[in-house]
Amino acid sequence: MKRLRSLFLAPAWLVIALGFWIPMGIVAAYSVLTRGMYGGVELPITAESLARFADPLYLGILAKSFVLAGIATVLCAVLGFPLALFVARASSRKNLWLSLVILPFWTSFLIRTYAWVFLLRDTGLFNTMLIATGAISEPMPLLYNDGAVITGLVYGYLPFFVLPVYATLERQDPLLRDAAADLGASPWATLLRVTLPLAAPGIRAGALLVFVPSLGAYITSDLLGGSKTVLIGNLVQNQFTAGRDWPFGAAAGMVLMSVVAVLLVLLLRRDPESLL
Amino acid sequence: MSVEQSFLNLRELTKHYPGHEAVRGISLQIQQGEFFSLLGPSGCGKTTTLRLIAGFEEPTSGQIWLNGTRLDGLKPYDRNVSTVFQSYALFPHLTVRGNVEFGLQRKPPAERERAATELLALLELAGKEARKPAQLSGGEKQRVALARSLVVQPDLLLLDEPLSALDPKLRKQVRSELKAIQRRVGITFLFITHDQEEALSLSDRMAVMNAGLLEQTGTPRDLYLHPSTRFVAEFLGAMNWLGDCGIRPEAVQVSRTPPNGGSRALRATIIESAFLGNLIHLQARLESGDRFTAEVRAAADGFRPGDTVFLSWPVENERRFQR
Numbered sequence: 001m002k003r004l005r006s007l008f009l010a011p012a013w014l015v016i017a018l019g020f021w022i023p024m025g026i027v028a029a030y031s032v033l034t035r036g037m038y039g040g041v042e043l044p045i046t047a048e049s050l051a052r053f054a055d056p057l058y059l060g061i062l063a064k065s066f067v068l069a070g071i072a073t074v075l076c077a078v079l080g081f082p083l084a085l086f087v088a089r090a091s092s093r094k095n096l097w098l099s100l101v102i103l104p105f106w107t108s109f110l111i112r113t114y115a116w117v118f119l120l121r122d123t124g125l126f127n128t129m130l131i132a133t134g135a136i137s138e139p140m141p142l143l144y145n146d147g148a149v150i151t152g153l154v155y156g157y158l159p160f161f162v163l164p165v166y167a168t169l170e171r172q173d174p175l176l177r178d179a180a181a182d183l184g185a186s187p188w189a190t191l192l193r194v195t196l197p198l199a200a201p202g203i204r205a206g207a208l209l210v211f212v213p214s215l216g217a218y219i220t221s222d223l224l225g226g227s228k229t230v231l232i233g234n235l236v237q238n239q240f241t242a243g244r245d246w247p248f249g250a251a252a253g254m255v256l257m258s259v260v261a262v263l264l265v266l267l268l269r270r271d272p273e274s275l276l
Numbered sequence: 277m278s279v280e281q282s283f284l285n286l287r288e289l290t291k292h293y294p295g296h297e298a299v300r301g302i303s304l305q306i307q308q309g310e311f312f313s314l315l316g317p318s319g320c321g322k323t324t325t326l327r328l329i330a331g332f333e334e335p336t337s338g339q340i341w342l343n344g345t346r347l348d349g350l351k352p353y354d355r356n357v358s359t360v361f362q363s364y365a366l367f368p369h370l371t372v373r374g375n376v377e378f379g380l381q382r383k384p385p386a387e388r389e390r391a392a393t394e395l396l397a398l399l400e401l402a403g404k405e406a407r408k409p410a411q412l413s414g415g416e417k418q419r420v421a422l423a424r425s426l427v428v429q430p431d432l433l434l435l436d437e438p439l440s441a442l443d444p445k446l447r448k449q450v451r452s453e454l455k456a457i458q459r460r461v462g463i464t465f466l467f468i469t470h471d472q473e474e475a476l477s478l479s480d481r482m483a484v485m486n487a488g489l490l491e492q493t494g495t496p497r498d499l500y501l502h503p504s505t506r507f508v509a510e511f512l513g514a515m516n517w518l519g520d521c522g523i524r525p526e527a528v529q530v531s532r533t534p535p536n537g538g539s540r541a542l543r544a545t546i547i548e549s550a551f552l553g554n555l556i557h558l559q560a561r562l563e564s565g566d567r568f569t570a571e572v573r574a575a576a577d578g579f580r581p582g583d584t585v586f587l588s589w590p591v592e593n594e595r596r597f598q599r
Contacts, residue, residue, distance in 0.1 A: 175365040178332050181352035182359045183379030183428060193378070197369045 030250035039244040049251035058235070062255065065232040068146060068221075069214035072153035073161075076210045077203065079154065080161035084202075085195070087162070088169035098166070101159050109156060113223050116152050117143060120224070144226030152220040157213060161206035168202030169195070204267060212260055232256050283308040283464055284329075284432055289338035291324050298324040300488035301338070306466065306481075308343075311458050313467045313475035316485035317511070322468045325485070326434050329466070330359050343431050358425035359434045362441065364417045366409040372396070372420050373405040379428035395423040398457070415446050422454075426461055435467045439474060451478060472512050476500065484508045506597040516568050520596050527593040528570035530558060530579060531586050541588040544568060546579050560587060 031049055033041035052058065087097040104112055119125045122139035130136045142148060172195065180190040196203075218233030225231070232252060239249025282305030291299040299321045306312045314322045327333045329340055331352035340347040347355050358379070366375050373392055380388040396402055399419040409417060418438060425433055438454075439447045455478055458465050469475050475482050476496040483493040484507070492504045503509035506522070515522040535541050547567075548559035551574065558570045558579060568587055579585060 173363070173365060175361055175363060176367060178330070178352070179359070179361060179365040179367070180378070181332070182330055182357070183424065184353045184381070185378070186353055189381070194367060194369075200369075 027250045027253055030246050031254045033247050035245050035247050039240075039246060041246050049245075049247040050254070052248060053251065053255055058252070061230055061232055061235055062259075064229075065215055065256075068149055068153065068229075068231065069211050069217075072150050072157065072214045073207050073211040075150065075154045076158050076161040077207060080158055080206065081165060081199075081203070083158075084162045084165035084169055088166050088172075101162050104155075105159065110219060113152055113156070113219055116148070116155065116224055120148055120151070143224060144228060146225065146229055148224040149221045149229050149231075152224045153210075153214045153217060156217075156220060157210040160209035160213075164205040164209065165199055165202040168199045172198050208264075208267065211263075215260065216256060282306060283310075283343055284466070285339075285341040286325075286329075287339040287341070289325070289328060289340065290336045291321075291328055291333060292336045297488055299328065299335070302485070302488075302490045304483060304490060304493065306464060308464055309462055311455065311465045311467065311478055311480045313469060313479040313482040314485055315469055315472060315475040315482055315511070317470055320485045321488040322470075322485050323436055326359070326436050326466070326468050329432070330357055330434055331355050356428075356431045357434060358428055358430040358432075359436065360418075360421045360425050360438045362437045364409075364421040364438075364441070366417060366420055366424070368409050370408075371405060372401060372407050372409075372412070375409070375420055376423045376427055378424060391427050392423075395427045398426075398460070399423045414442050415450060418442060418450060422457070426457075426463065430463060432464045432466060435465060437469055438467075439469075440471070454478065476512070484511055486511075503595060503597075509595055509597065514569060515595075518566070522595040522597065523589050523593060525557075525569040525571040527589045528568070528572075529588050530560075530570050530572055531588065532583075534586050535588040539588040539590055540594070541586050542568070544585055544587050546581050546583045546585060548581060549579055560585065562587075 030041050032045050032047060034044060034046055034048075036042045053062070083101070087094060087101070090097055117124070120142040121127070122141075122143070124142070126142060127136075127139040131139065176194055176198075177190055180194045181187075185193060216233045216236075217231065218237050221229045221231045221234055222237075232255075236249045236252045236256075239245045239252065243249070284304075284306040286302055286304040288301050288303055289299055290297070290301050302321075302325065314325060316322045324333065328335050329342075329347065331347065331350060331354075335348055338348070342355070342357065347357070367378065370378065373396070376392040376395060377388050380391060383391070393402075396405060399422060401416065401419055401423060404412070404416060409420065412420065418441070421438070435454075439450055442450060451474060467475070467478060479496050481493065481495055482499060484491045484499060486507050492499055492508045494502075499508060500512050503512060503522075509515050509522050514525050516525060516528070529535065529539070542562055544560035544562050546558055546560050548557075550557040550559075554574055556572050556574055556579075558572060560568045560570065562568055570587060
């Protein structure tokens with residue numbers, strides 16, 4: 001029995017080892033090596049790349065990544081909670097609403113992000129419509145700024161917030177709301193004192209699922225943020241391509257991962273089931 | 277008792293769902309301080325009636341008056357009624373104290389704490405304040421639910437089969453505690469149950485409900501001894517039927533010789549004898565082929581399957597019903 005179990009688990013462990021732990025080890029090793037002339041890495045071992053992160057320029061990029069990811073997470077929560085509540089409380093067609101939430105996943109993230117370029121650019125749908133209605137005469141600068149990046153992040157990761165929150169709301173006993181009303185709580189008080197606290201594990205999980213990928217996002221900021229918005233994801237990408245500074249790219253990745261790991265540990269310590 | 281003076285007054289209350297009439301026009305008056313039971317089989321509309329009084333559902337027609345205030349149309353949080361749910365519906369994220377204080381939000385903290393402490397003591401929950409509902413036994417959860425509802429000092433407490441989730445032993449114990457608590461707090465209780473024994477033993481008065489209508493209202497003794505419909509007669513204890521005439525098993529006397537006058541008597545053959553401790557349950561077959569049940573004192577034992585006996589009962593113990 002035990003041997004059989006190991007046999008079935010082996011492929012998954014192999015994939016995790018080959019696909020995750022070994023590359024992670026390589027990245028960690030690169031981050032303490034010296035930059036090669038034409039990309040790649042060379043000896044000797046040095047902490048120079050990691051130390052470069054003390055530069056205000058890079059700390060600024062890291063901080064900006066956190067701020068944008070944080071704003072995107074808060075917006076996802078503000079938009080996503082009512083949506084999840086609506087779907088969970090819908091008396092019929094729950095599956096239809098859920099499918100609509102998940103539908104965008106059926107096409108590539110890249111294509112969907114490009115679609116936002118067509119919506120936001122000067123000759124895009126929004127500006128064209130606003131000019132046509134006479135609301136504005138000159139196109140508004142909707143694209144290539146932080147707002148566009150946040151919009152793209154919220155759009156891209158909203159379903160990741162909605163789904164876990166929906167799952168916790170769906171599980172709630174509707175009698176609890178009756179009981180709250182029975183004890184004098186208005187619908188708002190019931191929402192704040194019963195529904196919201198009971199949905200907290202889903203909200204934490206959803207926030208994490210939005211925040212972590214937003215923190216490392218680079219497609220969104222690359223396409224929608226233009227050259228003005230450089231996030232840590234773009235920094236990493238740049239070092240491995242045009243920058244040809246693999247150790248620094250790897251160091252940036254390691255710094256980002258360490259910060260996320262610390263956050264996860266803090267969250268898990270508070271609520272060990274928040275990721276389930 | 278006049279309708280105008282009654283504390284809780286249901287007037288021609290109906291509730292229709294698409295394709296289903298759950299409550300089909302019930303009128304009921306309950307006095308202040310009464311322990312009143314609504315007894316009926318599942319699906320008879322008793323829980324719907326409770327939900328209408330609590331305000332979780334609005335009636336299709338009819339009125340609900342409580343202590344001079346018209347309740348129908350008011351939101352549940354504007355009605356001075358509280359409910360003990362069958363599943364208790366305790367807030368799982370709050371402690372015992374948090375649950376009990378839930379309904380006291382508008383009171384100052386000191387008063388909130390004092391009132392909750394008093395109820396926790398009354399229901400013997402002192403020392404359990406910091407526990408979460410998941411850490412409580414069934415009986416403790418039931419007492420928290422009761423404390424949570426009583427602490428807001430409702431005019432009327434609705435109890436939806438509050439004992440049915442308890443194991444049988446505990447159920448009897450909690451049943452007598454419930455009665456004692458009601459006497460102490462003096463709050464009017466409307467108790468919903470499908471268990472005739474609970475209704476008979478707890479109630480000052482009770483009503484039997486069937487298919488969305490009230491069959492009969494009265495004291496437990498009235499309803500048991502003078503059921504006005506066949507349904508009530510059968511729902512409250514066992515009944516033997518001879519056409520339209522019903523005889524309770526405990527009214528039947530069993531003898532080996534024909535009884536003297538004053539009683540009706542039938543010849544029968546014993547087919548089964550079950551010893552119940554203080555009582556013997558006898559199953560007999562009449563000459564007509566119908567079965568008849570008699571309940572006799574254990575001291576009168578001696579009847580064996582196959583014995584020919586006479587079943588008799590005082591004529592005044594017969595109950596006649598229209599078919």
